[in-house]
Amino acid sequence: MKAKYIVFGIGFFLVGVISAPQARADALRIIVNSQNRTKELSRKFLADAFLKKITFWEQGDLIVPVDQDSESDTRKDFSEEILKKPVAAVRSYWQQMIFSGQSIPPVEFDTEEQVVRYVGSHANAVAYVSNKVALGSKVKIITLK
Amino acid sequence: MMNRFMNQVMRVGLAGLVICLSIYLSIYLSIYLSMQNASAETTGVSTSAQSPPDLVWHGFISQGFIKTGTNNYLSNSQEGSFDFTEVGLNVTKSLSDNIDIGAQLFSRKFGPNENFNVKFDWFYANYQHSNWLKIKAGRIKIPFGLYNEMSDIDSARVPILLPQSVYPSQSRNFLLAQNGAQVYGFIDLGKGGSLDYHLYAGSINIDLPPVTSTAMIITQIDVPHILGGRLLWETPLEGFKTAFTLQNLDLDINLTQLGTPVKADLPVVQTVFSAEYTLRRLLLASEYQRQYVEITSTPATFNSRTNGEQYYVLANYQLTDAFAPGIYYSVSTPDVGNMVGRERHQNDFAFYCRYDFNPNWLIKLEGHLMDGTASLKTELNDNAPLSSLHENWQVVMLKTTAFF
Numbered sequence: 001m002k003a004k005y006i007v008f009g010i011g012f013f014l015v016g017v018i019s020a021p022q023a024r025a026d027a028l029r030i031i032v033n034s035q036n037r038t039k040e041l042s043r044k045f046l047a048d049a050f051l052k053k054i055t056f057w058e059q060g061d062l063i064v065p066v067d068q069d070s071e072s073d074t075r076k077d078f079s080e081e082i083l084k085k086p087v088a089a090v091r092s093y094w095q096q097m098i099f100s101g102q103s104i105p106p107v108e109f110d111t112e113e114q115v116v117r118y119v120g121s122h123a124n125a126v127a128y129v130s131n132k133v134a135l136g137s138k139v140k141i142i143t144l145k
Numbered sequence: 146m147m148n149r150f151m152n153q154v155m156r157v158g159l160a161g162l163v164i165c166l167s168i169y170l171s172i173y174l175s176i177y178l179s180m181q182n183a184s185a186e187t188t189g190v191s192t193s194a195q196s197p198p199d200l201v202w203h204g205f206i207s208q209g210f211i212k213t214g215t216n217n218y219l220s221n222s223q224e225g226s227f228d229f230t231e232v233g234l235n236v237t238k239s240l241s242d243n244i245d246i247g248a249q250l251f252s253r254k255f256g257p258n259e260n261f262n263v264k265f266d267w268f269y270a271n272y273q274h275s276n277w278l279k280i281k282a283g284r285i286k287i288p289f290g291l292y293n294e295m296s297d298i299d300s301a302r303v304p305i306l307l308p309q310s311v312y313p314s315q316s317r318n319f320l321l322a323q324n325g326a327q328v329y330g331f332i333d334l335g336k337g338g339s340l341d342y343h344l345y346a347g348s349i350n351i352d353l354p355p356v357t358s359t360a361m362i363i364t365q366i367d368v369p370h371i372l373g374g375r376l377l378w379e380t381p382l383e384g385f386k387t388a389f390t391l392q393n394l395d396l397d398i399n400l401t402q403l404g405t406p407v408k409a410d411l412p413v414v415q416t417v418f419s420a421e422y423t424l425r426r427l428l429l430a431s432e433y434q435r436q437y438v439e440i441t442s443t444p445a446t447f448n449s450r451t452n453g454e455q456y457y458v459l460a461n462y463q464l465t466d467a468f469a470p471g472i473y474y475s476v477s478t479p480d481v482g483n484m485v486g487r488e489r490h491q492n493d494f495a496f497y498c499r500y501d502f503n504p505n506w507l508i509k510l511e512g513h514l515m516d517g518t519a520s521l522k523t524e525l526n527d528n529a530p531l532s533s534l535h536e537n538w539q540v541v542m543l544k545t546t547a548f549f
Contacts, residue, residue, distance in 0.1 A: 062242040096301035100294040
């Protein structure tokens with residue numbers, strides 16, 4: 001009887017694993033304020049900055065990561081390609097940080113235009129956007145090492 | 146049972162009202178601060194990291210249901226119990242780019258022992274000197290193992306109950322938070338990955354458990370010191386991290402047994418080896434704990450020495466953005482020197498799933514197949530000895546949580 005339940009439990013789990021959806025891989029652009037002296041970043045630094053494990057730029061200023069709405073396709077791509085976790089896992093990570101008093105998630109905006117505007121007006125901000133949005137002169141693109 | 150259910154509904158309703166008012170207040174404050182910030186942004190480039198709103202409110206409310214076939218577990222679960230409610234509200238504020246403060250109020254109904262007493266779950270002042278050196282003081286969650294800091298945060302995990310061998314809900318008062326200080330930081334090792342370290346020291350305030358027996362009454366429990374550290378290595382293998390935790394605490398207990406005062410001293414040493422591997426939507430984790438307890442009492446009624454062993458293996462899979470199933474197998478042996486009898490082990494095979502209706506509301510369903518009675522409480526089971534309770538038993542749990 002017990003073995004039947006265990007087989008059911010494992011089967012229940014495997015069905016989930018086998019029918020997994022695939023991640024998309026659209027183009028992402030990493031942007032910072034045009035006054036920021038940083039020219040390139042490693043993917044790991046960027047991931048650690050967005051998870052607030054790293055909180056300071058090399059020159060000593062506080063990093064201000066800027067996120068997009070959790071339903072945004074660009075955020076899903078960023079999450080899977082840079083953070084290497086699905087958005088749901090990142091949301092859970094922030095729930096842990098919030099309710100254990102460790103940290104709060106990055107500021108979040110509904111549209112990419114708002115993200116660009118925010119980065120353009122905050123010297124220490126870093127964000128990601130798709131290639132569909134116009135950037136203007138107040139932000140610059142950072143290359144990933 | 147209907148009366149108990151209605152009382153529970155009333156209490157949850159009251160807690161819900163408090164949370165709703167808090168949500169209203171937080172939305173109002175957020176809008177007000179956002180408007181202030183928006184007007185500030187039009188003035189040019191800001192070098193401050195802390196806008197928009199730096200006064201941030203979050204909260205949650207959970208309601209669970211537990212049913213066991215035989216044996217009462219965590220509450221009077223054989224009848225089916227709703228004594229499984231949690232409410233929390235926190236606020237954090239940045240005072241500068243380097244200093245922030247925060248506090249969380251928490252209340253829960255958990256079995257017969259906790260009845261919506263509101264307490265500070267945590268409060269702190271945090272100073273960030275650099276990525277590798279940060280200092281926090283106040284009442285701070287203990288970074289014990291991989292998941293202790295999330296042990297009462299339903300929205301942060303897939304299962305309802307974390308593996309109870311390493312994270313026992315019934316020991317929340319001893320394990321969750323300490324009053325003291327913590328030094329921590331993050332060190333980038335380049336191609337060697339990164340190190341995350343926490344060193345902490347302080348004491349723990351413990352609420353006295355309710356009197357459940359006339360034969361033995363605990364009159365005072367103190368943890369005058371707790372000292373520990375966790376070193377976590379994020380290895381160069383993407384998604385794989387491993388950690389080691391060492392913790393020492395002293396429990397001083399005063400009690401009376403059949404009218405005779407007894408004083409007991411319990412130094413406890415705990416070590417935990419942890420490993421977690423995340424491969425995109427799959428999460429695998431395992432932890433192994435040893436727990437050494439030596440009881441010295443006056444008179445020597447309770448003198449003993451135990452060497453406990455606890456471990457688990459766990460797998461979760463994020464099937465869709467909203468749905469995640471998982472399983473774990475958890476084993477607890479209170480004393481490896483004496484393993485004979487059903488009351489000296491607890492094996493737990495759990496399967497569970499989580500569904501998120503939206504980013505602020507989730508529901509979970511969970512089943513446990515239990516072998517052994519070591520995790521049961523005699524006071525929940527008519528003071529019957531653990532050796533007389535059913536060895537094989539099942540648990541079904543349902544829980545929903547709303548949070549913002």
